[in-house]
Amino acid sequence: LDADDRAALNAALDDLHAADIADILEQAGPEDRRRFVALWGDDFDGEVLVELDERVRDEVTGLLANDVLVDAVKELDTDDQVYLVEDLDPPERDAVLSQLDAADRIALEQSLDYEEETAGRLMQRSVVTAPLHWTVGEVIDFMRASTDLPDDFYEVIIIDPAVHPIGTVALGRIMSHPRATPLSEIMNEDFRTLRVTDEQEDVAYAFNQYNLVSAPVVDGEGRLVGVITIDDAMEVLEDEAEEDMKLLAGIGDETLSDRVLSIAKARFPWLAVNMVNAIIAALVISQFEDNIQAIVALAVLMPIVASMGGNAGTQTLTVAVRALATRDLTSANASRIFMRETAVGLINGAGFAIIAGVVSFVWFGNPLLSVVLGVAMIVNMLVAGMFGILVPLVIEKAGADPALASGTFVTTVTDVVGFFSFLGLAGIVLL
Amino acid sequence: LDADDRAALNAALDDLHAADIADILEQAGPEDRRRFVALWGDDFDGEVLVELDERVRDEVTGLLANDVLVDAVKELDTDDQVYLVEDLDPPERDAVLSQLDAADRIALEQSLDYEEETAGRLMQRSVVTAPLHWTVGEVIDFMRASTDLPDDFYEVIIIDPAVHPIGTVALGRIMSHPRATPLSEIMNEDFRTLRVTDEQEDVAYAFNQYNLVSAPVVDGEGRLVGVITIDDAMEVLEDEAEEDMKLLAGIGDETLSDRVLSIAKARFPWLAVNMVNAIIAALVISQFEDNIQAIVALAVLMPIVASMGGNAGTQTLTVAVRALATRDLTSANASRIFMRETAVGLINGAGFAIIAGVVSFVWFGNPLLSVVLGVAMIVNMLVAGMFGILVPLVIEKAGADPALASGTFVTTVTDVVGFFSFLGLAGIVLL
Known part of the structure; x- marks a missing residue:
C-alpha cells in the first residue's frame, strides 16, 4: 500500500476472501482506509461492502465514485443489494437506484417497501420454481437453459398456476432420480413457508427449530415472492443473540469501529x-x-x-x-x-x-x-x-x-x- | 394422552415436527413424559431424541426399550448418531453399538475417538465425491445409481486418487450445465477445508466469516474423511454465543429442564x-x-x-x-x-x-x-x-x-x- 503499487495490491487481494478484506479495512485507520480505497478504486468488490461494519461502510461508500458504487451493487444477489442500499444515504441511494435497469430498480424498491428486519427484507427475489407437472428431466433442462440462476440455491420450489408454493424438492433429490420421474413423486409437501411480514427473529427461530435450509416467502395472498436461505438466517440468529447479550450489559447498537x-x-x-x-x-x-x-x-x-x-x-x-x-x-x-x-x-x-x-x-x-x-x-x-x-x-x-x-x-x-x-x-x- | 389412545396420539404427532414434539416432552412433567413414552413406544422417532435437552434425553432413553432405541438411532444420519451416542450412559451406548451393522459401528466408534467439540465429532461421514475426470453426466448417473445418499448435501466434493479434496461443485452448478461438461471446468478451487481436530468454534467462525454452506473435513494427512454442513455450524454458533452470555452472567451449562x-x-x-x-x-x-x-x-x-x-x-x-x-x-x-x-x-x-x-x-x-x-x-x-x-x-x-x-x-x-x-x-x- 505504501508503494502505491496497484498491481501488487490486486494480486494480494485476489487470494483473500471478501470478508477478510473487509476485516482489514475495519482494522485500518481512516487514513489507510482512504488510500486503500483510492488505490483499489474501480476494482472495488461489492461483496466487501456487504461484509463491512455500518460505520466503515458509510465511510467507504462516501469515498467511492458513484459509478464504481453502482457497478459494485449490480454484481450482487438481490438480498445483498437490499442490505446494502437500505443503509445508503438518500443521495447515494438515489444515484444507485437511477443507474440500475428498470426491472432491477423496481424490484429493489419493492423490497425496500417492506419493513426493516422482516422476511421481506431478508429474502432473495430470484427463485427457481417449477410447475407440478414437470419431470426431473424438464427441471434440469430448464436450469441448463437459464442464464440468471441465483448464486446459492438448494431447493426448487413447486408452484401452482396461481404462484402459490405447494412443495419443495431438494437439488440432491432431483439429481438422484431418473429424468422421467414426475416432480410430484419426489417433492416434499411438508415444508414451512414464511410471510414477507414475518419478523426476522421469527425467521431465524423457524430455521433453527426445524433445521431448514431454505424456505419460500409468500405475500399476503399466499403467492411466492422470494426465498430465504439458511446463511441469511444464520446471520440473523447471531445478530439476535448478540443484541440480547449487549442489551443485558447495557450497550446499544455499537460496533468496534465506532468513534x-x-x-x-x-x-x-x-x-x-x-x-x-x-x-x-x-x-x-x-x-x-x-x-x-x-x-x-x-x-x-x-x-x-x-x-x-x-x-x-x-x-x-x-x-x-x-x-x-x-x-x-x-x-x-x-x-x-x-x-x-x-x-x-x-x-x-x-x-x-x-x-x-x-x-x-x-x-x-x-x-x-x-x-x-x-x-x-x-x-x-x-x-x-x-x-x-x-x-x-x-x-x-x-x-x-x-x-x-x-x-x-x-x-x-x-x-x-x-x-x-x-x-x-x-x-x-x-x- | 389421558385416554391412552395410541392411534390418536400417532395421528396428532404425525403433523408435528420432531423439534416440536421434543419441546412438548421438555415442557411436560416427568410423569406425563413417562406415559407419553410408554404410549408412543415402538414408533419413537430418533429425530426427537436429537432435539431434546440432555437431561430430558437421558430420562427418555432410560425409559425406552433397548431395541426401540437402537431402531431410533439406526434411522439417523451419521452426525446425529454421534451426537446422540456420545451422551448415552456406557451400558446403553454399548447396547446400541453392538446392535449396529459392523461397518456402521466401526465408523461410529471412529467418530467417537475424535475429541469432543471438534470438527471430527460434528462432521457427517457420508460424503458425495467424484473424481476430477468425470463429467456432469457421470456425476448425475452416479447419484441416480446410489442408494445411500445423505439426507442433506449441497456440494459434490472432487477428490484426487489419494482422496485429497481438490475442489467442490455446488449441486446448482452441476444441474445448470450440459451433461458433457467436465467437472474440472465448473468446480470451485477456492474452497476451505477443515481439519478433524479443529475446535467447533473455529468451524463456526469459518462458516460465518466465509458464508460457507458446506466444507470438506480432512485428517492429518489431508485425506477427505467427512463434511460439515451449515446447519451444524449454525447450532455451534448459537451454542457458543449462548455460552458466552451465560459465562458473563455466571451461569454454567444448565438447561431449562434441569432440576x-x-x-x-x-x-x-x-x-x-x-x-x-x-x-x-x-x-x-x-x-x-x-x-x-x-x-x-x-x-x-x-x-x-x-x-x-x-x-x-x-x-x-x-x-x-x-x-x-x-x-x-x-x-x-x-x-x-x-x-x-x-x-x-x-x-x-x-x-x-x-x-x-x-x-x-x-x-x-x-x-x-x-x-x-x-x-x-x-x-x-x-x-x-x-x-x-x-x-x-x-x-x-x-x-x-x-x-x-x-x-x-x-x-x-x-x-x-x-x-x-x-x-x-x-x-x-x-x-
Whole structure:
C-alpha cells in the first residue's frame, strides 16, 4: 500500500476472501482506509461492502465514485443489494437506484417497501420454481437453459398456476432420480413457508427449530415472492443473540469501529439509568444513617447483601432472557420455572446466609449481627430469583425485548431490598 | 394422552415436527413424559431424541426399550448418531453399538475417538465425491445409481486418487450445465477445508466469516474423511454465543429442564466467587470505618461510585468478549481499542462526575464532599474502561475463554477502586 503499487495490491487481494478484506479495512485507520480505497478504486468488490461494519461502510461508500458504487451493487444477489442500499444515504441511494435497469430498480424498491428486519427484507427475489407437472428431466433442462440462476440455491420450489408454493424438492433429490420421474413423486409437501411480514427473529427461530435450509416467502395472498436461505438466517440468529447479550450489559447498537464520542454517547443513557438506580439505593441507605452511625460494621457488610442479590438476580435473568429468545420459556411452563427459580434462590440464599454469618461472626464477633446478615441474605436472594424471572416475563408480555432494561430493573430491586432488609432488620434487632 | 389412545396420539404427532414434539416432552412433567413414552413406544422417532435437552434425553432413553432405541438411532444420519451416542450412559451406548451393522459401528466408534467439540465429532461421514475426470453426466448417473445418499448435501466434493479434496461443485452448478461438461471446468478451487481436530468454534467462525454452506473435513494427512454442513455450524454458533452470555452472567451449562437442586449446585460456585469479591470490597470499606463514623454521608454515597464503575466495566467487558468471539478484536487493533475504551471511560466518567457532584451537593450541601465524589467517579470509570478490555485480553492470551470469570474480576477491581478512591480521598480532603 505504501508503494502505491496497484498491481501488487490486486494480486494480494485476489487470494483473500471478501470478508477478510473487509476485516482489514475495519482494522485500518481512516487514513489507510482512504488510500486503500483510492488505490483499489474501480476494482472495488461489492461483496466487501456487504461484509463491512455500518460505520466503515458509510465511510467507504462516501469515498467511492458513484459509478464504481453502482457497478459494485449490480454484481450482487438481490438480498445483498437490499442490505446494502437500505443503509445508503438518500443521495447515494438515489444515484444507485437511477443507474440500475428498470426491472432491477423496481424490484429493489419493492423490497425496500417492506419493513426493516422482516422476511421481506431478508429474502432473495430470484427463485427457481417449477410447475407440478414437470419431470426431473424438464427441471434440469430448464436450469441448463437459464442464464440468471441465483448464486446459492438448494431447493426448487413447486408452484401452482396461481404462484402459490405447494412443495419443495431438494437439488440432491432431483439429481438422484431418473429424468422421467414426475416432480410430484419426489417433492416434499411438508415444508414451512414464511410471510414477507414475518419478523426476522421469527425467521431465524423457524430455521433453527426445524433445521431448514431454505424456505419460500409468500405475500399476503399466499403467492411466492422470494426465498430465504439458511446463511441469511444464520446471520440473523447471531445478530439476535448478540443484541440480547449487549442489551443485558447495557450497550446499544455499537460496533468496534465506532468513534470514541459516538460510543461514549451511546453508552451514556444506560449509565444514566444505572445512576438513578444507584441514587435510589443511596436514598434507602440514608433512611438508616442513625443505625450506621451506631454500628459502623453495617456500612462494611451492607454491600455484600446487595452484591449477592444482584448476582443471583442476573443469573436468573440471563437464563430467562435466553429461554424466552429460544422459546423454551412459554406460558405453559412459566409458573413452573418461577417456582423453580424461587426455590433455587431460597436454597442458595440459605447456603450463603450460613457462609456470610460465619465470616461476619469471625470478623465482628457479634452473633446477632451475623443472624441479621444471614436473614437479609436469604430474603434478598429469594427476591432476586423471583424478580429475575418476573421482570423479563412482564417486559415480554408488554411487547418489548425482555433483555432491554431488565438488568437495571432487577439490580434496583435487589439493591433496595438488600439495603432495606439488612439495615432495617439491624435497626430492629441490634438497637 | 389421558385416554391412552395410541392411534390418536400417532395421528396428532404425525403433523408435528420432531423439534416440536421434543419441546412438548421438555415442557411436560416427568410423569406425563413417562406415559407419553410408554404410549408412543415402538414408533419413537430418533429425530426427537436429537432435539431434546440432555437431561430430558437421558430420562427418555432410560425409559425406552433397548431395541426401540437402537431402531431410533439406526434411522439417523451419521452426525446425529454421534451426537446422540456420545451422551448415552456406557451400558446403553454399548447396547446400541453392538446392535449396529459392523461397518456402521466401526465408523461410529471412529467418530467417537475424535475429541469432543471438534470438527471430527460434528462432521457427517457420508460424503458425495467424484473424481476430477468425470463429467456432469457421470456425476448425475452416479447419484441416480446410489442408494445411500445423505439426507442433506449441497456440494459434490472432487477428490484426487489419494482422496485429497481438490475442489467442490455446488449441486446448482452441476444441474445448470450440459451433461458433457467436465467437472474440472465448473468446480470451485477456492474452497476451505477443515481439519478433524479443529475446535467447533473455529468451524463456526469459518462458516460465518466465509458464508460457507458446506466444507470438506480432512485428517492429518489431508485425506477427505467427512463434511460439515451449515446447519451444524449454525447450532455451534448459537451454542457458543449462548455460552458466552451465560459465562458473563455466571451461569454454567444448565438447561431449562434441569432440576432445582442441580441448578442451585451449578450456580453456587459462581456466587461463591462473587462472595469472595464482596468480602474483599467489605475489607476495603473497613479500612475507612473512622471516616464513615465521622461523616455518615460517605456510607450513603459510596455504593454510587462502585455501581457506576461496575456498570461501565461490564459494558466494556461485554464488547470485548463479543469482539474476541467474532475475531474483530485482534492483536492488530487491541492497543487502539484499549485507548478508545480508556477515552470513553474518561469522557463518561467526567459526565457522571458532574451529575453526581450536583446531586450530592443538593442533597448534602457540602461542596468538598461533591468534589471528592466526582473525582472518585472519574478514577473508577477510567479504571473500569481499562480493566474491562485488559482482563478478557489477558484471559484469552492465557488460553481460557475470555467470558469465563472476567465479570467477577472486573467488578472486584471496580469495587475496590471505587471504595478505596472515594473513602480514601474523603479521609484526606474532609477530615
